[in-house]
Amino acid sequence: MASPTASNDIEFLSNHNIVEIVLNKSTNQKLLRSLIRFNRGDIVATFSAKSVVDTPNYLTVQVDHNKHIELSPDFLQYTNHSCSPNVFYNTSTMQLIAIEEIKVGDEICFFYPSTEIDMAQPFICGCGSHCCLKEIKGAMHLDSEVLKKYKLSDFVRNQLSIQ
Numbered sequence: 001m002a003s004p005t006a007s008n009d010i011e012f013l014s015n016h017n018i019v020e021i022v023l024n025k026s027t028n029q030k031l032l033r034s035l036i037r038f039n040r041g042d043i044v045a046t047f048s049a050k051s052v053v054d055t056p057n058y059l060t061v062q063v064d065h066n067k068h069i070e071l072s073p074d075f076l077q078y079t080n081h082s083c084s085p086n087v088f089y090n091t092s093t094m095q096l097i098a099i100e101e102i103k104v105g106d107e108i109c110f111f112y113p114s115t116e117i118d119m120a121q122p123f124i125c126g127c128g129s130h131c132c133l134k135e136i137k138g139a140m141h142l143d144s145e146v147l148k149k150y151k152l153s154d155f156v157r158n159q160l161s162i163q
Ligand SMILES: [Zn+2]
Pocket: 082, 083, 084, 125, 126, 127, 128, 129, 131, 132, 133, 134
């Protein structure tokens, strides 16, 4: 997702050492911005399950059949979706991994279908990427040729028989 250019559209909310939560006042959306630089392959954070639920909601990440976790640390819940993500939630190792170089000030985004088979709250994406998929509903709704371009969780790959 493109970072908002006008800084007066951005309101600082809180600092979490590696990232900050800010509010984009033009979209009224909270987002995570990196406070440090990451190379591709770096571990941005390790995460754990604050709670485990059997049905997905807008805060959860899918780790298995009927197993969806709320993320800890809490600030990770503000990781928005992008069709050109720069991080990946590895739900096997419970590590958030940089899959592109991340510069200071970049928004941290992941590809929701990389972990979600069938989302509770589908939405129309406005990430602005040249490869934006528009309708984001979960991995099972995407063409396998599209999915092959993305890093996907082991669970999603196994579910959809993607090599
Ligand atoms: Zn998009």
